[in-house]
Amino acid sequence: MLRRPLALQKSLVLLATCLLAAASQAAERIVVLTADVAEIVVALGHGSEVVGRERVAKQPELAQAVEIGSSRSLSAEPILRLKPTLVIGSQLAMPEGIWSQLNGLGLKAVKVSAKTDGSDYAEAIRSVGKLIGTDAQAGKLAYDWQNAMRPAQPWGKRVLVTYEGKTVAGRDTPADWLIRAAGGINAAAGIDGYKPLDAEALSKLAPDIILIAEHNRAVYGGLAEFTRRADIAATPAGRNGRVYEVPVHEYFSVNLGSPAAVRKLRTLG
Known part of the structure; x- marks a missing residue:
């Protein structure tokens, strides 16, 4: 009398195991x-x-x-x-x-x-x-x-991140959060989001470090030409050779590589 229920129980366990295995193996698209x-x-x-x-x-x-x-x-x-x-x-x-x-x-x-x-x-x-x-x-x-990504000790450097030499990353942008994670100060923190600035406004931000997205080289003319611009040359970054080209994913989005980007930023000043 006990054999049939036991066999049935074993069958149900086996079926459940197979169904779970099939579910775990079902690939999403x-x-x-x-x-x-x-x-x-x-x-x-x-x-x-x-x-x-x-x-x-x-x-x-x-x-x-x-x-x-x-x-x-x-x-x-x-x-x-x-x-x-x-x-x-x-x-x-x-x-x-x-x-x-x-x-x-x-x-x-x-x-x-x-x-x-x-x-x-x-x-x-x-x-x-x-x-x-x-x-x-x-x-x-x-x-x-x-x-x-725990915030670093205060670093005090003013950092400006620009997309193509005119548009800068203000507050509530990935660049802003990454700069602050590095202990730095976003030179464009007085601006909401991404905004284009004229030469005079950009130079007044007085960044110690400038980062520009390298994939826009055709727009800003390459690093040498960009650093010769009067507004860039007038900044502390321009005067001290602290202008760098960077891959766009490093400072225009937050991603798995952001801890490395934050550490890298602190080495640039």
Whole structure:
């Protein structure tokens, strides 16, 4: 009389185990709208599930993913064509209405960060982990990242970050948060967001260090030409040879490499 219930119990346990295994192996079809989130997905070991990626996300683990365009000017059509089960990205995804548009089309589209300065990146790591089923691994990654980003001792250097020699990064931008994490002072802290400045206004900011995005070399004419500009040469940074070209991802977004970017910044002064 006991054999049949016992056999049935064993069968149910085996079935449940198989179902759990199948569920854990079911791959998502992920589209990542921003490079900062793409690197989280890769770091958590799910790069092979990414079927679509933003143009800047070029990790080897994403080689199979289709490019969907720039995060600065996204459209729904290339994303829909990939039939994703999950679309994720940060507040860097533009236009802002892309999220409601994708959700309105029946996709699961989740913005995992909301702060314009990127200071909620650790929470974004945890959110991605929850979405793709790697909560514990994401929790450790977020914890380690937060520890590495603890604000440094006051440094006192005035730092100016410019996109192409005119537009500067004010408060509530990733550059502002990274400068403060390094213990420095954002020379453009009196400005909201990103704003273009004329030569006179820029020189009055009196930065000790200037960082310019190197991918815009064709716009500002290269480092030598940029540092010869009268407004740049008049600054402490210009006079003391503290003008540097930097990769755009280092100081225009917060990402897994931000602790290294913060340490690098303190070596430049």
